Amino acid sequence: MATIVDSLAAFTAQLRFEQLPSNVVEESKRLLIDSIGCALGGLSHSKGTIGVEYARLMGAGTPGNQASILGTSERVSTVAAAFANGELINALDFDSILPPGHVSPYVIPGALAVGEAGKVSGQEMLCAVALSHEMSNRLGKSMDYLRDIKDGKVSPPPVFGYACTVFGATAAIGRLKGHSQATLANGLGLAGSISPVNSHWTWSQHAPATTIKYTAAGPLAQAAMAAAHLAELGHRGDRQILDDGEFGFRRFIGSSRWAPEKILPDLGTEWYFPPEQSYKPYPHCRILHALLDCLIDIVETNDIRPNEIEAINAWVEAFVMQPIWLLRKIDHVTDAQFSVAHGLSVGAHRIPPGKKWQSPEVVFDPSVLALMEKVSFDVHPDYEKLVSGNAASRPARIEVRARGKSFIGEARYPKGSPSPDPKSTMTTEELVAKFVRNAEGVLSAEKTDQAVTQLLNLDKVEDFASVMKLLTN
Structure with a gap:
C-alpha cells in the first residue's frame, strides 16, 4: 500500500499548472510578492544581516549551483542562498501567516534558489509555492495547533513549532529540480528524519528570548535542501515516517494530536490554504x-x-x-x-x-x-x-x-x-504597496516597478532567473 509520503510525492510529481484554480495561482503570486518584500525589508535587521553573513561562510558554490541573496549583489551556493533568504523573510516578523503558523519563510527560500539556478518557468515556480503551502497547511492540521481550544478553554500544546513545513519545503525543491516520484518520496522521508525540533515554547518561556525565534527559517530551509539533494544523490528516506503514529514524525516532533486523515483527502483537487492565508500590515507578532x-x-x-x-x-x-x-x-x-x-x-x-x-x-x-x-x-x-x-x-x-x-x-x-x-482582507494593491515600502533604499524605483510587474504576471515568465535579477543590486 502507498504510504502518506508516497501519496505526497505523487501529488508533487503529477501536479500541472493547468490544474491550479485561479485563486490558488493568485494567492501564490501574492505570497511571493509579500515574502520577497519582507526579505528586502529584512536587510535592515540584524537577524537578516547575520543570515547573509553566515551564507557567505558557506561559499559561492559552483557554476549551475549558485543563487542570489535577495536585495544584494551576492551570489552564493543554492544552499547558502536558501539559508540567507529564509532568515531575511522572517527577520522583521512581517511575513504571512498560515496554520500551523509561519510557513512562507520555510518553504519559499529553497524554491527561489533552485528555481533561479535551474532557470525554471514562472508557472513551475507557482506550482512549487502552491504545493508547499498546501502540504504544510494539511500537515499542520493533522497535529497540535498553537491556538487550540479544548472544552471551551484555551489549550496550547506542550510542544509546538513549525517543523512540519520541512515536507512542503522539500517537495518544492524536488519538484523544481525535476525529481522522479521515487526520488521525491525519498526526499520527503529524509526531510522528516532531519527536521529541526519544535522549540517554540522554549523560546516563548525564556526572556530575554533567543533571537532565532520559534523555529529558525535558515536551518529548516537548509534541512529541506539537504533532504532533496541527498535523495537525488541516492540516499533512501523513511517512507513510513508519516504513517507511524507511535514511532514516526508525529511522536519525535512532539505532537500530542495526530490526525493523518486530514492530510490526503482531495489532495490536488481541493485547495485549503488560500482561504486561511493571512498577511501582516505591521512588523509585529x-x-x-x-x-x-x-x-x-x-x-x-x-x-x-x-x-x-x-x-x-x-x-x-x-x-x-x-x-x-x-x-x-x-x-x-x-x-x-x-x-x-x-x-x-x-x-x-x-x-x-x-x-x-x-x-x-x-x-x-x-x-x-x-x-x-x-x-x-x-x-x-x-x-x-x-x-x-x-x-x-x-x-x-x-x-x-x-x-x-x-x-x-x-x-x-x-x-x-x-x-x-470583507474589510479585513489585504488586497493585492495593499500588498504591492507594502512591497514598495520594504524595497525602499534597497532596490531602485525602476527595478521595484519591474519586479512587481513580473511577479504579478509570473505565469507568463519563461525564466524565473530573470525575475531574480530585478530583486538584486
Missing part, C-alpha cells in the same frame, strides 16, 4: 494586529499625541501571558517584535508601519519606552467563545485614556485575515 488596528484608528481619528496619553488598557488573546509577550525591558530590536507594551507604544506614535518599526531609532526611542509604562493588558473575556465560533478570530479591545476622556476600540478580525468581514 500577529497577536497584536487587531489591537493595533483599533489603537491607530483612535489616535489618528482624534489626533491624539503620545504625550497626551494617560493610559492604554488592552484585552488580547489568552495565550500571550508568556514571558516574550509580557516583556517590558527591551534590550534587542527583536524583543520589540513580541512585546505587547512596546508594540502598542509604537502604534500610538503613529509611525507608518514598515521596517522603520524595527529600527534602533524607533525601538529605543525614549518617548516609545516611556509610553510603554502606561500600557496594561489582560485576556479578552470573550476570547475562547469568539475563537471557537470562527478560527480567524483574534478578539481585541482597547481603551485609550487621554485629555480626560476614554476612547474605546474593538475588533474581532485583524486587517490581513480572510474573514466574514
